[in-house]
Amino acid sequence: MKKGRILLVVILLIFVIVGTVRMYLKQPVQAEGYEEAHGNEVEDSIDEDLKEVDIIEEDSDIEEEDIIVVIEETQETEINEGNNNSNTATPPVVDNNTEVKRNIVTIEDPQDILVLVNKERTLPSDYVPSDLVIPNISFSFSEDLPKKYMRKIAADALEDLFKEATNNNIELFAVSGYRAYSTQKSIFEANVKRQGEREANKTSAFPGQSEHQTGLAMDVSSRSVGLGLKPEFGDVKEGIWLKENAHRFGFIIRYPKGKEHLTGYSYEPWHLRYVGKEVAEIISASDITLEEYFKFEYTNKDIY
Ligand SMILES: [Zn+2]
16 A cells, blocks of 8 residues: 555656656747647757648638748747747738738729729629620630630620731630639639749739639730740730730730739730720820729738
8 A cells, every 4th residue: 555655656756747847848949839739749850831831731710821821921920829829820810911901992893894903902702794705716725614704895895806816917815714703712822822922912813803803804825925824925926916906995904014013913915904995095005004094002012
């Protein structure tokens, strides 16, 4: 009996000592939240970024895009997380910050031909144009996909533009038109995974912020650039012809070179946006963007 008691006391003492030593060793490790949440220690050899990914991947409520956002954040986020002593990772805070900085509004009249969609003006996620049709033009692919569609008024105008191009020995191909909110979401998330959010958002839009969802945009290419969507399209005869003639049919090159800080996006000589002949003529003649036409300025100047 006595022997048993002594053994019990010794065992208890060992537990207390081990516990104290463990607490002491834990102090300098930054990812404290992780340890508390998961009850096991983070190996010192794992770098900080990987730890962040682990934290978030185990939270099923959080989107993939958030993972990258958190990785891109500086030490500040990591330190905050450590100090918060919270049991769960809190990436939505990052998202909220982005929204506050950008002062994003939801567009009330998405069906307006002159609708301005950009990084601070978002289309309702359930907006689908009611008059989508497939323009009778050449496409870079043959399947009947949603990206063949445009709104009727834009589709008619694009048919005229393509006819005029053919008359001038310019062979154009339509590559991508209407895009649903959900499709944009998948595309953007894939790009964020590949490039990180900041870079991804220079060439692709957040879901709800793509002009393709309006049914008024079409990406166009030519054989000379392998039917791809690349800046070189602006230097080949097809791209040059398009820039010089699109306005006659009510289209503008939406993301011109050197205007990235105004539009928020990289130069895209292939992206046509229908705005109607009157406005297209003004925008083309004054060499301005749709943002400038509306005297729109981003509240967050760090937009590109
Ligand atoms: Zn486009």
